[in-house]
Amino acid sequence: MQDLKPVDEALADILKRVTPTAIETIALSDALNRTLAEPVIARTSQPPFNGSAMDGYALKSADGQSGTKLKNIGIAAAGTPFDRPLKSGECARIYTGGELPEGADSVIMQEKVTVEGDEVTLIDDVKESQNVRLKGNDFAKDQTILAPGKCLNPFDLSLIAASGHGEVAAYQKPHLHLLATGDELVQPGQPLAPGQIYASNGFGLTPLFAQAGAKVKDFGVAIDEQDKLEEKLREALKDEPEILVTTGGASVGDKDYMLPALKAIGAELDFWRIAVRPGKPLMFGRLGETLIFGLPGNPVSALVTATVFVLPALRALTGQQPAAPLLTLPLIADLPKNGPRQFYRRARLIKDSGHLSVDPILETDSAHLSSMSLCDGFIVQPAFGDAQSSGNLISFLPMPWALR
Numbered sequence: 001m002q003d004l005k006p007v008d009e010a011l012a013d014i015l016k017r018v019t020p021t022a023i024e025t026i027a028l029s030d031a032l033n034r035t036l037a038e039p040v041i042a043r044t045s046q047p048p049f050n051g052s053a054m055d056g057y058a059l060k061s062a063d064g065q066s067g068t069k070l071k072n073i074g075i076a077a078a079g080t081p082f083d084r085p086l087k088s089g090e091c092a093r094i095y096t097g098g099e100l101p102e103g104a105d106s107v108i109m110q111e112k113v114t115v116e117g118d119e120v121t122l123i124d125d126v127k128e129s130q131n132v133r134l135k136g137n138d139f140a141k142d143q144t145i146l147a148p149g150k151c152l153n154p155f156d157l158s159l160i161a162a163s164g165h166g167e168v169a170a171y172q173k174p175h176l177h178l179l180a181t182g183d184e185l186v187q188p189g190q191p192l193a194p195g196q197i198y199a200s201n202g203f204g205l206t207p208l209f210a211q212a213g214a215k216v217k218d219f220g221v222a223i224d225e226q227d228k229l230e231e232k233l234r235e236a237l238k239d240e241p242e243i244l245v246t247t248g249g250a251s252v253g254d255k256d257y258m259l260p261a262l263k264a265i266g267a268e269l270d271f272w273r274i275a276v277r278p279g280k281p282l283m284f285g286r287l288g289e290t291l292i293f294g295l296p297g298n299p300v301s302a303l304v305t306a307t308v309f310v311l312p313a314l315r316a317l318t319g320q321q322p323a324a325p326l327l328t329l330p331l332i333a334d335l336p337k338n339g340p341r342q343f344y345r346r347a348r349l350i351k352d353s354g355h356l357s358v359d360p361i362l363e364t365d366s367a368h369l370s371s372m373s374l375c376d377g378f379i380v381q382p383a384f385g386d387a388q389s390s391g392n393l394i395s396f397l398p399m400p401w402a403l404r
């Protein structure tokens with residue numbers, strides 16, 4: 001039997017074939033989950049001026065001894081700078097976000113003064129820069145505030161907006177086309193005839209890839225005839241998507257036509273059969289610029305191989321670090337030893353105690369979807385890995401929704 005290819009080798013071979021997508025300029029409001037392709041350089045300092053962090057009175061800290069009486073000479077409101085410098089013995093009413101008048105270097109909060117007419121008496125000492133947000137304390141004009149490769153989250157978007165940019169340079173979303181195979185597949189919602197099964201793979205794979213930044217187009221189901229499959233494959237490859245993902249027909253049955261069909265339409269296949277469980281009969285190849293992943297049809301195998309092999313390629317296409325970070329966490333139950341394939345074992349993340357731990361799901365059937373719905377990710381158990389006892393630390397691959 002042909003040797004199985006180790007997961008890390010297969011991943012490295014895949015990533016060698018990936019070049020990031022072209023760069024485009026997009027509105028900041030559309031940039032959530034997009035990957036920065038160029039550094040973001042601040043157009044302004046933040047704050048742009050020395051501003052007050054409190055509602056109170058701006059003063060010279062040299063005047064800031066408890067008991068000092070100061071003359072209030074006017075108001076410095078946010079957005080309306082004060083029109084003359086502050087002299088010794090004077091203070092100005094200031095609101096949170098207001099620019100400090102020239103000559104002032106500190107703010108006393110209003111709870112720490114008594115006021116009679118325009119006379120303000122300090123009832124606490126005030127130090128230099130107290131309650132002041134100094135110009136540029138967050139970031140300085142022309143500073144690089146974010147580097148390329150950052151996948152933008154909501155906090156990043158606020159930072160970029162504060163730096164004065166309404167647009168960013170991002171990697172284009174890769175196109176990913178999906179094609180299922182199998183005479184037995186019926187769309188959910190339709191009646192099921194004997195021997196048929198609902199086509200479930202696309203419903204999980206489409207959002208999995210979309211969440212990772214792909215523009216996904218589902219080309220439906222090809223029937224198990226080689227010429228029909230070739231026709232469907234040509235259709236799905238016509239617009240030269242960055243990625244084509246097929247499911248099913250990857251194994252050795254007489255009706256498993258994926259390998260010959262891909263070869264017949266001119267695809268170059270890099271490997272076939274991986275030391276991974278589930279998902280051994282995975283194919284990877286190329287036609288022109290399109291990367292082709294032939295995932296197994298079994299629903300769990302398809303979802304796991306999509307997570308382990310397709311998502312890293314999608315991340316690399318959009319300029320991100322391809323590897324998903326693994327967590328090292330304690331088990332709360334024993335784990336059996338592993339065989340010759342790296343095992344992605346379904347597991348739940350236990351969050352009740354405030355400490356994270358991993359509860360293995362012992363279901364190993366490649367078609368068992370209830371256990372997939374229960375799981376938050378996968379214990380990554382190496383080939384021939386030893387049995388593990390409760391309390392041992394293991395590697396856990398969390399899915400994006402694991403901490404919800």
Ligand SMILES: Nc1nc2c(c(=O)[nH]1)N[C@H]1C(S)=C(S)[C@@H](COP(=O)(O)OP(=O)(O)OC[C@H]3O[C@@H](n4cnc5c(N)ncnc54)[C@H](O)[C@@H]3O)O[C@H]1N2
Pocket residue numbers: 180181182184185197198199200201202247248249250251252253256278279280281295296297298299301366367
């Ligand atoms: N003699 C051997 N048989 C098999 C081997 C082997 O090494 N020797 N490998 C097994 C492994 S491991 C896997 S995984 C499967 C992969 O098979 P295929 O990729 O050819 O998948 P199919 O036969 O097309 O389908 C398998 C199973 O999944 C159902 N399926 C397919 N597509 C969908 C879909 N879109 N939605 C829901 N379910 C789907 C299909 O009805 C089958 O039940 O091969 C083993 N066999």
Ligand code: MOO
Pocket residue numbers: 276277278279280281296298300301366
């Ligand atoms: O690799 Mo198959 O996915 O074990 O059932």
